[in-house]
Amino acid sequence: MDAPEKDPSLQPPANYGSLGPAADVTLSGQPTPAEPVKKRVPLGRILLIDGVATIIGLLIALQATPVRAAWQQIAAVLGLRGKPVAASPAIMSEHELERLDQMHPQTQAELLLERATNHYAGASDQLASRVDNWRGKINMTPKLTNMITVALNANDVRVRAAAVEVQLAAYDVAKTPDAMDRLVTQAESDTHNRPWLLWTVGLLGNRGVQPDRAADVLTSYLQDPSVETRKWAVEGLAVLGTDAALQPLLTALHDDSSPVVRERAACSVAQSGLFTQEQRDRALPTLLDDASDTRLDAQTHGWVFQALRDITGKDFSNNPAAWRDWYDSARN
Numbered sequence: 001m002d003a004p005e006k007d008p009s010l011q012p013p014a015n016y017g018s019l020g021p022a023a024d025v026t027l028s029g030q031p032t033p034a035e036p037v038k039k040r041v042p043l044g045r046i047l048l049i050d051g052v053a054t055i056i057g058l059l060i061a062l063q064a065t066p067v068r069a070a071w072q073q074i075a076a077v078l079g080l081r082g083k084p085v086a087a088s089p090a091i092m093s094e095h096e097l098e099r100l101d102q103m104h105p106q107t108q109a110e111l112l113l114e115r116a117t118n119h120y121a122g123a124s125d126q127l128a129s130r131v132d133n134w135r136g137k138i139n140m141t142p143k144l145t146n147m148i149t150v151a152l153n154a155n156d157v158r159v160r161a162a163a164v165e166v167q168l169a170a171y172d173v174a175k176t177p178d179a180m181d182r183l184v185t186q187a188e189s190d191t192h193n194r195p196w197l198l199w200t201v202g203l204l205g206n207r208g209v210q211p212d213r214a215a216d217v218l219t220s221y222l223q224d225p226s227v228e229t230r231k232w233a234v235e236g237l238a239v240l241g242t243d244a245a246l247q248p249l250l251t252a253l254h255d256d257s258s259p260v261v262r263e264r265a266a267c268s269v270a271q272s273g274l275f276t277q278e279q280r281d282r283a284l285p286t287l288l289d290d291a292s293d294t295r296l297d298a299q300t301h302g303w304v305f306q307a308l309r310d311i312t313g314k315d316f317s318n319n320p321a322a323w324r325d326w327y328d329s330a331r332n
Contacts, residue, residue, distance in 0.1 A: 004195040004232065091121045100126065105137040109166055110144055116162045117151045127162055134169040144170060157241075160274055164203050164239065173200060180210050184217055195232035202236030206274050215244040222248060227258045234264045241274025250286045253307075259299060266303035270310035280311045287311075288327055292320040 092115055100108055108130060115123035138144070144166070151163035173179050183204065187197040198218060205214025218240065221233035234252055237245040246269070253265040269275075269283050290296060290304045305318045316322035 004199050090119055092123055092126070097122075097126075100130075105130075105134045106139065106141070106144070109134055109138050109169070110147060113144075113147050113151055113162060113166050117147070117154055117159050119156070119159075124158060124162055127165065131165045131169050132175075134166070135174065136172045138166075138170050140167075140170045157274060157276055161206070164206055164274070168200075168203055168207065171200060173204065175204060175207050175209050177210055180204050180213065184213075187217075187221075191226075191229075194229055198229070198232045198236040199239065200236075202239040205240045205242065211240065211242050212244060214240050215242060215248070218245070219248045222252055222256070227260055230256060230258065230261045231264055234261060234268055235272075238264075238268035238273025238275070241276075241279075243279065246275065246279060246283060250283060250290075253300070253303070254290055254293075254296070262300055263303055266300075266307045270307035277311075284308070284311065284327060288320070288324055291318075291323055 096111065096115075100111075103111070109127075112123050112127040112130070116127055140148075148163045148167055151159050151166075154160055154163075168175065173183075180201065183197050183201050187194050187201070190197065198221060201214050201217055205211040215237070218233045218236040222230055224230055224233070230252070234249060237249055249265045249268050253262050253269065256262050256265065264272075269280065269287070287304055287308055291301065291308065296304070301318065305323075308323055309315050314326060316326060
């Protein structure tokens with residue numbers, strides 16, 4: 001998901017664990033592809049193609065083993081299936097480590113976040129030891145913004161936490177209670193910057209700055225009349241990632257009047273934010289209840305079932321009874 005900026009022209013979150021396909025959007029008036037025109041192939045071209053095919057056949061017959069071996073090498077290079085194949089040891093080179101102190105903070109941040117995202121040994125430790133010194137010295141350039149977005153989508157919560165640290169440094173927000181006070185106070189009156197402020201409240205809470213207060217503040221904004229405010233309260237709870245943030249998201253998924261907010265709540269429970277797999281597993285009983293709740297509309301049911309699939313890695317279609325049977329048998 002792309003984090004909001006100060007004075008933002010806000011767009012719906014993108015590329016951050018979106019549940020979009022379940023949105024049940026119908027496209028009306030879509031043009032029907034035209035029937036392909038069948039063209040006649042000139043006789044000369046047919047003869048040329050047959051001749052080339054014959055030559056290739058002779059070469060293969062004469063040198064079948066070398067040709068097959070060469071093709072196998074090409075196939076191995078092009079293949080994308082199978083287990084991961086290491087390109088190099090996942091360690092930071094001595095050359096990089098020696099140059100870190102001579103690099104500008106912006107370059108340090110970009111290099112170490114990229115290495116942490118790719119699980120290079122020592123990168124997260126280097127980032128953690130330097131990030132507080134980057135505050136006020138690095139900027140949210142397009143490059144760094146894209147790198148943070150990638151890190152926030154990583155399948156390792158530690159990488160997502162590294163992205164949070166870098167983002168706070170780029171925002172020049174100190175990890176202190178005073179900073180939390182300023183964010184909360186400003187959010188009460190600054191409606192224009194409120195999305196960014198709520199997001200940053202979640203970031204600070206995730207890094208251990210008054211997390212319970214952050215949960216209370218963000219939950220209170222789930223009652224705001226503005227859909228945009230409620231959406232960013234959901235995003236703030238997702239990046240907060242504490243146990244106290246989970247139930248408000250489940251409530252928003254079930255009760256909020258806006259499909260935008262319900263979709264983001266479902267995504268936050270299923271994939272987005274800083275929740276661990278164990279925390280997401282604890283949402284399963286509520287999601288199973290929602291799956292069979294006839295008061296929910298078809299669109300919301302679709303998001304519930306997608307959340308179940310994302311969390312468990314299982315697929316029992318949109319069958320509440322099958323999901324319940326699997327869950328009950330898995331617990332026994």
